[in-house]
Amino acid sequence: MEFCDECGSMMKTEDGTWVCGSCGYEKARDSGSESAMVTTQGQEESEIVDTSEVDAEDMGPTTTAQCPQCDNDQAFWEMKQIRSADESETRFLTCTECEHKWREDDH
Structure with missing residues (x-):
């Protein structure tokens, strides 16, 4: 992920350039620094835990x-x-009687 040097907004890539969607600032991509960036590509989702036997x-x-x-x-x-x-954070709840699962987010 790259952030704009001018306004601080998150930038996106277009061909060989980083482009700011907010102010239009552009800078060349650097493959050396990009190789150290963490991405979500190739990451596995967390496994589902079965609590039925607990x-x-x-x-x-x-x-x-x-x-x-x-x-x-x-619950x-x-x-x-x-x-x-x-x-x-999100609070996950499990009913103590029927084991129904739901979550509460603050909106």
């Missing part, structure tokens, strides 16, 4: 939360960072 006491903390499926008022919870680092 005892309730090993599931983690619980909280008061209304299950949208069975109206139970207790196990877990926080995960699924968006960019400058955004808040």
Whole structure:
């Protein structure tokens, strides 16, 4: 990822040039510095964890939360960072009765 030297916006590539979509500033691409950049290409998605065989006491903390499926008022919870680092974490909930899973984001 490259940022504009003029306005700080994220730049995109067009042929052999980095171009700022905000102010139009352009600079040549440098394959040496780009090889050190981290990309999402080739990265594997995190694996899904099966908790069906896990005892309730090993599931983690619980909280008061209304299950949208069975109206139970207790759920196990877990926080995960699924968006960019400058955004808040997402809370994942699992009903203690029916094991329905849902998530809460702040909007």
